[in-house]
Amino acid sequence: MKSARVLGMVWYRTCCLSSKRLGDEIRPLITPNASIIARFLKSYPVQTFLSPPNQCTTGGRWRAIAALSSVQAKFLHRAHTKRLNLVDVQLTESIQSKQFHSNDQKSIQAAAPATAPAPAPTPATRSVPLSHLKDNFLDGTSSNFLEELQRAWEQDPNSVDESWQVFFRNFTGQSQPSPRAFAGPAVVGSESIQENMRLLLLIRAYQVNGHMKAQLDPLELDRRAVPQELDLAYNNFGERDLDREFSLGFAQMGGVLAESRPPQTLRSIVQRLEQAYCGTTGYEYMHIPDRDKCNWLRERIEAVNPRKFPVEKKTQILDRLIWSSQFENFLAQKWTAAKRFGLEGCETLIPGMKELIDKAADLGVESVVIGMPHRGRLNVLGNVVRKPLRQIFNEFSGGIKPAEVEAGGYTGSGDVKYHLGTSYDRPTTSGKTIHLSLVANPSHLEAVAPVVIGKTRAKQYYSQDTKRLKHMAVLLHGDGSFSGQGVVYETLHLSDLINYSTGGTVHIVVNNQVAFTTDPKYSRSSPYCTDVAKALCAPIIHVNGDDVEAVVHACELAAEWRCKFHADVVVDIVCYRRFGHNEIDEPNFTQPRMYQVIKKHKPSLDIYIKKLNDSGEIKMDMIQSMQDRVMSILSDEFNHSKDYVPKKRDWLAAFWAGFKGPEQLSRVRNTGVNPDILKEVGKKITHLPSTFSPHRAIKKIYEQRLQMIETGQGVDWATAEALAFGTLVAEGNHIRLSGQDVERGTFSHRHAVLHDQKTGERLCPLHHVVQNQAQEMFTVSNSSLSEFGVLGFELGYSMENPNSLVLWEGQFGDFANGAQVIFDQFLSSGEAKWLRQTGLTVLLPHGYDGQGPEHSSARLERFLQMSDDDPFVIPEVEASLRKQIQEVNWQVVNVTTPANYFHVLRRQIHRDFRKPLVVMSPKNLLRHQACKSNLTEFDDVEGHPGFDKQGTRFKRLIKDQSNHSDNEPGIRRLVLCSGKVYYELEEERQRLASTDVAICRIEQLCPFPYDLVQRELRRYPNAEIAWCQEEPMNMGSFQYVSLRLATTMSHIGRGQFEDIKYVGRPTSAATATGFGNLHNTEQKGLVRKALQKEPLD
Ligand SMILES: Cc1ncc(C[n+]2csc(CCOP(=O)(O)OP(=O)(O)O)c2C)c(N)n1
């Protein structure tokens, strides 16, 4: 009874420490009071104790554990005497691991007594595995309760929870016991139990907190308090116990606790644990709820014979470290004043990464997509990705722009050398070849992370790598960025999402313990910079960056983990930065003490050379000759770099072959579809199987869609979109639409995925456009609630293969600014900087319908401001020279008809180049009676509306719908507008029965349709020219349009900028008013003004 209370106290303390709020609730439970425990045990089936923590509420689990505390030892005893091995081990594991899952080191220490509380143990006569214990000390109310429960079960098995039924069946031997369980029980006293429990706690303490004692910091500046739990005395062990043998074997456990381990002395157990957990590698994995994963790690970490590298391997590691170190030295010598963000202080990254890649290749990985920041990028490019050194050196010297060697000149604006990306096929040590691509990135730290993941996922799609074994992502991070940038978290959270997973990313943190000039204590609140990854239950391997073999071990383990469990893993290389943030920065201004230490600190290569030399494993003359060889190759490459001629841009490789750069004309193509195909696809995408029970309202919507297809009348927005997707799929293209709630559509209009009302089963009619269509060919997926992460992902996805239409939809256009970095740094400028094209399409709901400042504007003005078409230059109109759309950085459209939406989506694919497309999507037009198109506007039949000599196409401008001739001198005003305000203007015109005002819609704002605007200006020679928008004057498209409109007007002698009449809201700080009445007044006012009889002022 007393012992039970002691055990109860242990658990109680654990519970209280981990969740102080639960203390009062738990306190009564540790007193073995049958009725209370009964109540709790009834509420908590066996699984509550056994299931991973994430499968029951934390509070529930703690309460359950507390309830169990006083009966736990009874279970051990009973279970073993009745040959039930499994349950007790699981119970022990589950409870004890819970204690140690708390990483709140400070609180554990604070709550723990200063000295060991319990009396020194009496040495046991012999070692006894816990699984062989037999004791009968547990009398009392807790066991009484169990007996009562057992009696109740014996009388009526169904009177207790099913889990307890199973338990008692096992308990009484009514189930088949495992053969292992027949090992003969040994009889020992309660002290032995306690002693074994304490040893278990000690082992657990190493597993959980060993990393706190590990020698991770090469500079030894990080003086962390060693947790008390790792102290023998704290666990009531002393010198005299060190040579006693203990046998701890458990089924279900790996590592030191594995059943197969022979009895060991306490000394050897502790030694092993110290080596495993407190050397130059620290492991954090006890937050992982999965027992198998933990055991897998334990087996490797606690292996009896820790991995030892043979001399050949050490030679290879040395060679790689020489390359890494000398590469930086060489650059430093040749370009003394250049910024290169060198790797000095973390040179071991290179042998580590190479090992990671070799190991991954051995395990079946065929290609690795790498994303990394500035630090060490050139070194990685040269030594890991194997970009030719002469090319790197050439670029370093300023290089020749690719344009100078390519006819036509498509150079873009270029980027600094440490941002450029590249890809190569690299042979591995085991004779395989692995494709490595380093993705170009902007300076914005971590922004490339989701892009890399998206690209990896696309590679997996195109190579049918459904198990995600062939393509792997590796992301490198800085310590400051990993903990500081939110997109890290947003990217991590994509890792296990069905439509975003890549089967695990290997993260490597170059943790130089400083971010620019900021110390970690000022840049993060978590103990480790990697703590964010714990949210994913990823193992985190901290490793001292001076120990190259440990770094190589860590990277090897990371590759194995990723390939085994298809999940993320983090290697945190704790290192230092030998120089300032860049080579011309003075670090002593801000980190004087650190840099005093760094100044005296030997480089990792010197440390390794000394180690190998001291041990006699590799002789000094051999090391010298290895170094000489590397130096001579570097010098050779440098000499060749001077006359290095860059090759043709490499984005044309693979899937992009045949695609055109802006210097090569791509002709406008027909986007209309054969009417039979259109109908056929229309039927497929509106077909619901008879076995499917849709929601009534959605059934009706689908019936209406079918009717639209059959009658060819009144096709709405959602149907037009589905037709665009369906016809593109029928043509063999891959479609991927992702974003928040896109399956149904924020405005409940899309219903691309239906849910059976009886079974909950999902149905996506667009999966069935062609026979045996692979589901993923049309992917529509609700995403995580992230803009930055998900848009970045889709961007990366879109860049892999041009034969796909990849779309991201913002919930409301407002939220796009959460992904602003992707728009600014990648989408609007990526082609210019890195010569990489993408046809990524972004749908941003936009429009003023009184929903207030946060749901009205997609900030159209920002997209237009970033557009690079020249406002003062009328582009070439001659068809054979017309490349305006190829030369612009992106397209921005504000489309007003379903048919035009259909064509603009199809146009993304039906051209020989790729260009980002930003669509201001409608909201109230989705159900607007006038916003409908006829099927004849979608097809490619001569004579049908929209058909011209180039077939049916997207209309960049929609002229007035009043059948005006080419010359309408009687029109007194031409109102130019864009977007849904058109319908309000049209309604007002009809209300006024006005015939002397023309209304023209500019559907494509960027690039500006100079040619068509000119045509309309000429059509109405006497008209006053007005620009009408619903956005405030400092927003919307006024500023963008007015400059270009003025250029057009002056070009044809129709006036100047001052002659443009503005009709719209006045300037404003907020995008819209939050008062409904005011909105209506404003909206009506601007519409009336646009059509007023009097001339505009
Ligand atoms: C999003 C973003 N914010 C700020 C910066 C400016 N900046 C460049 S490097 C750097 C420090 C990065 O620290 P860390 O991630 O630890 O990498 P390290 O330079 O130490 O390798 C900062 C703040 C940036 N590039 N990107």
Ligand SMILES: [Mg+2]
């Ligand atoms: Mg840093």
